Structure formats: structure tokens, C-alpha cells
Amino acid sequence: MKKIKITLFFLLFTFVIFAQKQSLLNLKYEENYTPTYDEVIQMYKNLDQNYANATLLEKGTTDTGKPLHLFVINNEAEFNPITLKAQGKSILLINNGIHPGEPEGIDASLWFADDILRNKDGMAQILKKTVIIIIPVYSVGGHLNRSAHNRSGQTTPYETGFRGNAKNLDLNRDFTKCDSENAKSFSKIFTEWDPDIFLDTHTTNGSDHQYSITLIPPSPDLFPLAMESFIRESFIPSMYDKMKQGEYDLIPYVSFIFRDPKLGINMTQEGPRYSSGFATLFHSYGMMTENHIYKNYPDRVKSCYQFIHALAGFTSEKSSEIKKSRLAGIEESMKKENYPIAFELDTTQYQMIEFKGYETDENQVSPVSRLKRFGYDRSKPYTEQIRYFDNWEATDYVKVPEFYILPQAYKDVINRLDLVGIKYSEIQNDTIMKITVEYIDEYTSPPQPYNGHYFHAQISTHLEEQEITYFNGDLIIPVRQEKFKYILEMLEPKASDSFFRWNFFDNILDQLEYFSSYGFEKNALKYLNEHPAFKAEFEKKRKEDVEFAKNHRAQLAYIYNNSEWFEKTWKRYPVGKIY
Numbered sequence: 129m130k131k132i133k134i135t136l137f138f139l140l141f142t143f144v145i146f147a148q149k150q151s152l153l154n155l156k157y158e159e160n161y162t163p164t165y166d167e168v169i170q171m172y173k174n175l176d177q178n179y180a181n182a183t184l185l186e187k188g189t190t191d192t193g194k195p196l197h198l199f200v201i202n203n204e205a206e207f208n209p210i211t212l213k214a215q216g217k218s219i220l221l222i223n224n225g226i227h228p229g230e231p232e233g234i235d236a237s238l239w240f241a242d243d244i245l246r247n248k249d250g251m252a253q254i255l256k257k258t259v260i261i262i263i264p265v266y267s268v269g270g271h272l273n274r275s276a277h278n279r280s281g282q283t284t285p286y287e288t289g290f291r292g293n294a295k296n297l298d299l300n301r302d303f304t305k306c307d308s309e310n311a312k313s314f315s316k317i318f319t320e321w322d323p324d325i326f327l328d329t330h331t332t333n334g335s336d337h338q339y340s341i342t343l344i345p346p347s348p349d350l351f352p353l354a355m356e357s358f359i360r361e362s363f364i365p366s367m368y369d370k371m372k373q374g375e376y377d378l379i380p381y382v383s384f385i386f387r388d389p390k391l392g393i394n395m396t397q398e399g400p401r402y403s404s405g406f407a408t409l410f411h412s413y414g415m416m417t418e419n420h421i422y423k424n425y426p427d428r429v430k431s432c433y434q435f436i437h438a439l440a441g442f443t444s445e446k447s448s449e450i451k452k453s454r455l456a457g458i459e460e461s462m463k464k465e466n467y468p469i470a471f472e473l474d475t476t477q478y479q480m481i482e483f484k485g486y487e488t489d490e491n492q493v494s495p496v497s498r499l500k501r502f503g504y505d506r507s508k509p510y511t512e513q514i515r516y517f518d519n520w521e522a523t524d525y526v527k528v529p530e531f532y533i534l535p536q537a538y539k540d541v542i543n544r545l546d547l548v549g550i551k552y553s554e555i556q557n558d559t560i561m562k563i564t565v566e567y568i569d570e571y572t573s574p575p576q577p578y579n580g581h582y583f584h585a586q587i588s589t590h591l592e593e594q595e596i597t598y599f600n601g602d603l604i605i606p607v608r609q610e611k612f613k614y615i616l617e618m619l620e621p622k623a624s625d626s627f628f629r630w631n632f633f634d635n636i637l638d639q640l641e642y643f644s645s646y647g648f649e650k651n652a653l654k655y656l657n658e659h660p661a662f663k664a665e666f667e668k669k670r671k672e673d674v675e676f677a678k679n680h681r682a683q684l685a686y687i688y689n690n691s692e693w694f695e696k697t698w699k700r701y702p703v704g705k706i707y
């Protein structure tokens with residue numbers, strides 16, 4: 129009898145252990161099915177309820193009014209980022225479903241969370257040094273807009289969400305302009321957690337090749353040297369090595385300068401509007417995986433899972449080096465006298481990498497139009513060494529000011545500075561300050577809006593010293609603070625994704641007064657009489673320039689543009705600089 133009891137006890141004990149190790153998920157990627165929004169959140173809720181060392185949080189809202197979720201996995205029931213950072217833990221943030229038609233990461237993150245929580249193959253070891261935080265679905269509105277016809281170049285999964293969010297914004301262009309509630313909530317998460325490593329999961333089309341997964345690594349040239357060398361010497365080689373040990377090989381994202389990738393591919397550079405570029409502004413190692421659209425969905429999910437597993441392992445193994453390199457990078461940035469704001473790909477420098485491609489064919493016949501078109505011949509795979517251009521050369525710099533002065537009138541800008549925790553003080557009394565101002569000389573804007581804006585390009589400017597009146601409450605922003613890169617990239621008008629480019633300061637581009645050909649006459653005459661030297665110049669021009677002499681409007685314009693009547697505020701960028 130006693131023996132039976134003991135056996136029963138052991139059976140029960142084994143059952144409990146065994147039961148704990150069962151997956152709590154119901155993923156069907158093998159059947160080309162990716163979960164709906166409700167299914168995703170329900171699965172995370174199940175994990176939250178079953179594991180004390182994980183929690184599902186609601187962090188702000190999205191454009192749908194539904195919350196933005198964050199799933200936190202630690203090795204104990206401690207989820208306060210301040211405490212965790214004080215313990216020396218590194219933070220890995222994984223963002224999914226920014227483009228819901230590209231859902232591999234949604235499936236793979238769930239699968240990874242479940243496996244690490246049930247300590248499959250000792251995976252929980254990773255959590256000793258690293259906390260993993262996951263945004264299950266970032267574009268909630270896009271994911272809810274589910275259809276079989278949202279991705280024209282994709283055959284699986286059979287149904288997905290849509291690229292635009294509830295406000296029809298491409299959220300992977302919205303990180304700095306922050307038009308969506310999603311981006312505002314994301315900024316708060318990013319500021320609160322300050323992740324050391326950040327991954328955003330995507331799917332790409334374009335060229336055809338043999339890889340299921342490609343990587344857009346952190347753009348090394350955008351980082352200070354301490355971090356650039358960590359990316360080039362440690363991060364990139366480690367990730368390729370780790371992936372080689374698994375079923376799915378990794379290749380750089382296939383961005384090509386030539387039609388045939390066999391001739392060479394180049395490293396892309398991701399500016400601040402993109403997720404990985406946004407991370408760069410905070411000295412965080414941000415990257416994107418791009419699964420390959422032409423592979424079947426199960427392979428895409430499995431390769432994404434393999435990458436997440438490898439990345440989490442790397443973050444944990446190199447935890448202290450990652451954190452040290454970030455601190456060194458911040459210190460290095462804060463000392464910069466000149467800051468690069470424009471880059472060009474250096475096509476003279478490259479390294480050779482192994483590439484598993486397919487031969488291209490200019491004469492494939494389309495089964496639809498029955499006409500010849502360019503394509504890839506999957507019956508002709510090859511493995512060859514190709515050129516990989518991975519250096520971007522800085523082509524323009526700005527001198528780093530010590531302070532920016534931002535008038536309080538620009539609340540939309542101030543709100544965004546607040547979201548990411550920029551430190552500033554306020555002017556205490558109305559005051560006149562002699563500062564450097566920047567005039568926008570030339571710029572272009574597209575005829576059609578881009579992501580809700582008329583993004584400015586080809587900007588040229590000049591600097592002037594002026595005395596400007598500032599008011600009690602205007603902002604003084606010291607530049608040499610931890611978020612140095614964010615401040616420069618957003619407030620230097622010529623920087624690649626500046627607030628100026630995204631139309632936050634367009635009101636200064638309007639000339640508000642100007643002059644009437646009839647109404648300005650009396651003041652013009654008075655001005656000429658009071659300024660004899662200028663009058664002499666004006667008369668000289670009238671004598672020498674025949675066309676000018678015949679043109680009433682041109683003559684008044686000459687006086688207007690060269691006198692105090694000219695509007696000083698027109699095209700004067702309102703953020704002053706103190707060097």
C-alpha cells in the first residue's frame with residue numbers, strides 16, 4: 129500500500145513538472161496561419177497568469193484607442209526598470225507587427241517567450257543577465273485590418289493585417305515626428321526602459337535569393353567610435369556565427385546598387401524616422417530583421433525565432449560589454465565639436481562575403497502577360513563571394529552649439545522633447561539675447577504629402593548674429609546631455625529627419641507683411657530721404673539698369689528688401705543657438 133502511494137506521488141510529481149513544461153501557445157504557423165490580435169493578447173495573458181516571472185503591461189494607448197501592450201520577462205517577479213538597471217541587467221526590446229502584413233516576429237516572439245519561460249533546453253539561463261521586453265503588436269489598428277489581400281507579393285500566411293495603422297500612417301516612418309498615439313506610447317516605453325539592444329521585425333520583397341532571414345544591423349557609421357567598433361568587431365560577426373550554427377543562415381539585407389546582387393550589395397543606413405535609427409539617437413543598438421517574402425511562412429517564423437534566440441543569447445553573454453560600450457559612446461558623443469548630418473555610401477570600400485543567390489534571367493517569360501521580364505532562376509542556385517559595401521562617409525557637419533533656445537510657442541516640439549526626457553530649463557524673465565540664428569535660404573517640398581507631411585529636402589541655410597527677445601518660460605536646452613544625438617538630429621534643420629524637415633516650423637516660411645506697390649510708396653520715399661548713401665546707390669542702379677529703371681515694382685522691392693522694412697522673421701528658423 130505504502131509503495132503504491134509513493135509511486136502515485138512520484139507520478140503526480142512528474143506530471144506537475146511535465147505539465148509546467150508544456151507550451152501554453154496555440155500557434156499555427158505550420159498551417160500558414162498567424163494569430164489575430166485577440167489571439168495574440170490572449171496567449172500573452174496565459175503566459176502572464178502561468179509564470180510569476182513574466183507580466184503583460186498596458187503602456188499607453190494607440191490610434192485605435194486600444195492599449196499598447198508590453199510583455200516583460202525576467203528571472204524573478206521584478207519588473208521595475210530602475211531596479212533592474214541598478215542590478216546591472218541589460219535590456220532587450222523586441223517590437224513586432226509595426227507592419228502587420230509582416231507578422232513573423234509576432235509568432236516567433238510568442239514562441240520564444242513561451243520557450244524561455246518554460247526553460248526549454250536551459251534557455252532561462254539568458255535571463256540571469258538580460259530582461260526581455262516584447263511589444264506583441266505595435267500597429268494594433270493595422271493588425272485588426274485583416275485580409276487575404278493586404279500583401280500582393282506574398283502568398284503566406286493566408287491572412288494578415290495592413291501596413292497602415294488606424295490613422296493610415298506607416299509607423300516605421302513615424303518615430304520622430306510622432307504623429308500616432310502608438311509612437312508616443314513607444315517613446316515613453318523606450319525612455320522608461322532605455323533598451324541596450326532593440327529589434328524590430330519585418331518582411332521584405334525585392335531580389336530573390338536562398339535566405340529566409342536578412343538583417344539590417346545597427347548603422348555603424350551613425351554611432352560614436354566606441355559603439356561603431358563594437359558593432360563591426362563584435363556584434364555583426366557574432367550574430368553571423370551564431371546563426372550559422374543553426375538551421376537558417378543569415379545575410380545582410382539585400383540592398384543593391386546593381387540589378388544583380390551578384391555584383392555587390394550595400395549596407396543601408398537607417399535614419400531616425402525608422403525604428404532602428406530612432407534607437408541610434410539614444411545610443412541603443414537598434415536593428416531590423418527582414419524575413420524574405422518568397423519563402424514559406426513556417427520557415428520565415430522559424431528563422432525569425434532562431435534570430436531572436438541568438439540575439440537574446442548575445443545580449444546576455446555580452447551584457448557588460450554592451451552596457452560599457454554604450455556609456456563610452458555617450459561620453460564620446462557629448463564631447464563632439466562637430467556633428468555629421470549627411471552621409472554618402474563609399475563605393476570604394478567593401479569586404480567580400482558569401483552569398484547564396486539565384487542566377488538572374490533577363491528573358492523569363494511571364495505566365496500572366498506571356499511577355500519577357502527580368503527574374504531569378506531558382507533552378508540555378510549559386511554560392512559565391514560578393515562585394516558588400518558597408519561604409520558610409522560623412523559629407524556634411526554642423527558645429528555643435530552649447531545651447532538651443534526654443535520659444536515656448538512650439539508646443540508640439542516641446543511635447544516630443546518631453547516624451548523622450550530631454551532636460552532643459554526655462555528663461556526666468558523676458559530678456560533680449562544676442563545669439564546665432566539660422567536662415568533657411570532654399571528648400572524643396574514634394575507636390576504630394578509623404579506620411580502626412582510635405583517633407584523638406586535640399587535645404588541650404590546661413591547663420592547670422594542677432595539680438596532676439598525671449599520670454600519668461602522659453603526653453604534653454606543644454607546640448608551636452610545624455611540625449612545629445614536626439615537633440616542635434618531633431619533641432620538642426622538640415623539633419624536628415626529634423627523637426628524642420630517634418631514641417632514643425634513651416635509657419636516661418638510664410639512672408640506675412642511684404643508691401644503694396646501703392647501703399648509702400650510714402651515710407652519708401654521717406655526711407656530714401658533719410659538714408660542718402662542708400663539713395664545714391666538706388667539712383668545709380670536706376671541709371672545703369674535699364675529694365676530696373678522701367679519697373680516700378682522692382683524699384684520698390686529693392687528698397688523694401690534692403691531696408692529695415694524687410695521682415696527679419698521670414699525664413700528665420702526660430703530655434704536660436706549659443707556656441
Ligand SMILES: [Zn+2]
Binds near residue numbers: 330
Ligand atoms: Zn516592414
